[in-house]
Amino acid sequence: MKQLIEDIKKIKLTRATIELVTVAFIIILGLSVFLIPLKHKGTLTYDNHRIIYNGDVANNRMNGQGKLTYDNGDSYQGQFKNGVFNGQGTYTAAKGWSYSGEFKKGQADGQGALKTSSGKTYKGEFKQGIYQK
Incomplete structure (x- = not known):
């Protein structure tokens, strides 16, 4: 468990990185409406x-x-x-x-x-x- 916490601390999550990942996720979800036909x-x-x-x-x-x-x-x-x-x-x-x-x-x-x-x-x-x- 300590190792996991240390690994998470090593990952530098900045506000910009979180925003970029969030925007990418929203775009993927939005495109799925048009690209994945639900027949x-x-x-x-x-x-x-x-x-x-x-x-x-x-x-x-x-x-x-x-x-x-x-x-x-x-x-x-x-x-x-x-x-x-x-x-x-x-x-x-x-x-x-x-x-x-x-x-x-x-x-x-x-x-x-x-x-x-x-x-x-x-x-x-x-x-x-x-x-x-």
């Missing part, structure tokens, strides 16, 4: 329960696999990143059309297939929601 399955509601999301949630955002349902009957099932459609998914409109394929930043972007309400199908490349022939 879980959950339900999120938006616009007074008119939009409902069921699926993977990380940091209170839609992140991962899930389904978003709108009160007008439209729905999207697929991958989300930071709250927007991103990756593979299917958007189905209540009016009868649907798009299945790649999404980037919330829009049809990449390979996909658009099926119209009249039964016509457009397959191929989409950029920012527009079919590219």
Whole structure:
């Protein structure tokens, strides 16, 4: 015990050292909120329960696999990143059309297939929601 006390006395703790360690600790804790996603399955509601999301949630955002349902009957099932459609998914409109394929930043972007309400199908490349022939 005496040796421990002597070792502690040898360590020169100054106010500046304690403040530096404290600030570093606070910064690490603050960054952990953004860098360590806390994923879980959950339900999120938006616009007074008119939009409902069921699926993977990380940091209170839609992140991962899930389904978003709108009160007008439209729905999207697929991958989300930071709250927007991103990756593979299917958007189905209540009016009868649907798009299945790649999404980037919330829009049809990449390979996909658009099926119209009249039964016509457009397959191929989409950029920012527009079919590219």
